[in-house]
Amino acid sequence: MTTPLNDFLSFSLEHYTNWHEISGNIGTSIRYNSDVPGVLTFMPNNTPSAHTKQIILSCGVHGNETAPIEICNALIKQIYNQEIDCKHKVMFIFGNLPAMKIAKRFVDENLNRLFDPNAENSCSHQQIDEAYSIEKVRAEELMQQVACFFTDAEGDRIHYDLHTAIRPSKNEKFAVYPYLHGKTYCKEQLQFMSDCGVNTILLSQSPTTTFSYFSSRKYGAHSFTVELGKVYPFGKNDMSKFTDMNLMLKQLIGMYEFSTSCFEDCPLEVFTVNQVINKTKDDFTLHFDDDLANFSSFQRGQLLASEQGKEFRAEYEDEAIVFPNANVALGQRALLTVVPYAL
Numbered sequence: 417m418t419t420p421l422n423d424f425l426s427f428s429l430e431h432y433t434n435w436h437e438i439s440g441n442i443g444t445s446i447r448y449n450s451d452v453p454g455v456l457t458f459m460p461n462n463t464p465s466a467h468t469k470q471i472i473l474s475c476g477v478h479g480n481e482t483a484p485i486e487i488c489n490a491l492i493k494q495i496y497n498q499e500i501d502c503k504h505k506v507m508f509i510f511g512n513l514p515a516m517k518i519a520k521r522f523v524d525e526n527l528n529r530l531f532d533p534n535a536e537n538s539c540s541h542q543q544i545d546e547a548y549s550i551e552k553v554r555a556e557e558l559m560q561q562v563a564c565f566f567t568d569a570e571g572d573r574i575h576y577d578l579h580t581a582i583r584p585s586k587n588e589k590f591a592v593y594p595y596l597h598g599k600t601y602c603k604e605q606l607q608f609m610s611d612c613g614v615n616t617i618l619l620s621q622s623p624t625t626t627f628s629y630f631s632s633r634k635y636g637a638h639s640f641t642v643e644l645g646k647v648y649p650f651g652k653n654d655m656s657k658f659t660d661m662n663l664m665l666k667q668l669i670g671m672y673e674f675s676t677s678c679f680e681d682c683p684l685e686v687f688t689v690n691q692v693i694n695k696t697k698d699d700f701t702l703h704f705d706d707d708l709a710n711f712s713s714f715q716r717g718q719l720l721a722s723e724q725g726k727e728f729r730a731e732y733e734d735e736a737i738v739f740p741n742a743n744v745a746l747g748q749r750a751l752l753t754v755v756p757y758a759l
């Protein structure tokens with residue numbers, strides 16, 4: 417058997433139905449461990465302090481969003497081969513392995529709608545009801561893993577949930593900043609995003625059931641859903657588009673401190689969410705082309721979507737659309753609209 421950490425992705429895809437705990441050491445200073453499929457933790461032997469971070473990098477929460485999965489797989493290999501000296505506690509999560517296997521967004525339901533920050537704290541191996549959907553079982557398992565990971569009192573907690581978008585986008589890379597309930601946005605995090613090449617930020621204005629909102633709300637993590645471009649199959653991503661992202665993630669994992677561009681020099685474009693439009697009827701229709709890019713803007717009053725008894729129109733000049741999808745389950749978000757915002 418090949419060493420699992422040289423290609424943890426292939427290993428996870430092959431063995432997720434019969435997982436056995438994996439653990440070991442890298443040199444004398446880093447311990448690694450994986451007790452559930454596709455979740456791997458690196459723990460340096462240093463004492464947790466204000467300088468050591470607790471970092472979660474998740475990917476593949478949607479099984480067909482492959483670029484972030486390839487990025488994370490490569491980072492794991494580099495840590496394993498001591499090309500990155502892991503200074504912080506880092507957890508990698510390959511979210512939806514069965515969906516990756518069939519190259520689909522999900523198997524039974526959208527995993528990124530199943531994270532509940534108000535659920536009981538669950539850092540224990542509870543029995544998970546097998547009658548649930550594949551994704552409900554996985555969401556429970558991932559919430560338990562996160563609970564077991566974010567235990568140190570000191571040091572920043574960070575969670576970047578890496579995705580790619582279904583549509584092309586006028587602003588290719590962008591991040592959703594989960595609703596902070598009045599807490600202050602973190603400038604250093606925005607500078608980090610910008611240096612990763614993620615120069616568009618959407619400020620969410622309400623609670624959601626996404627993975628990034630979960631870790632932000634429940635554990636006070638600096639969390640983002642990060643969109644790194646458009647969905648392509650495994651092996652078809654232009655990895656040269658992620659050079660900055662890779663470099664910044666390597667620094668994040670491998671250094672105690674590193675510098676970022678100052679805020680004033682970051683070419684950030686910030687939007688705030690204006691409308692969260694949910695599909696509640698089967699006839700929900702979008703009133704624009706299927707391939708219209710994210711961040712395309714509309715004039716005030718223009719019809720964006722409709723369903724029986726309801727019309728959804730742009731409320732502002734240049735209100736832009738993000739994540740339009742008429743094929744979501746009833747009750748789920750089918751469209752966001754955003755408007756520019758000055759931080």
Ligand SMILES: O=C(O)CCC(=O)N[C@@H](CCC(=O)O)C(=O)O
Pocket residue numbers: 478528579580581582583592626628641739740741
């Ligand atoms: O391109 C799309 O329509 C979806 C891309 C995607 O999976 N986006 C995330 C965003 C999560 C968030 O709002 O924080 C999702 O829809 O789950």
Ligand SMILES: [Zn+2]
Pocket residue numbers: 477478481579580
């Ligand atoms: Zn996604």
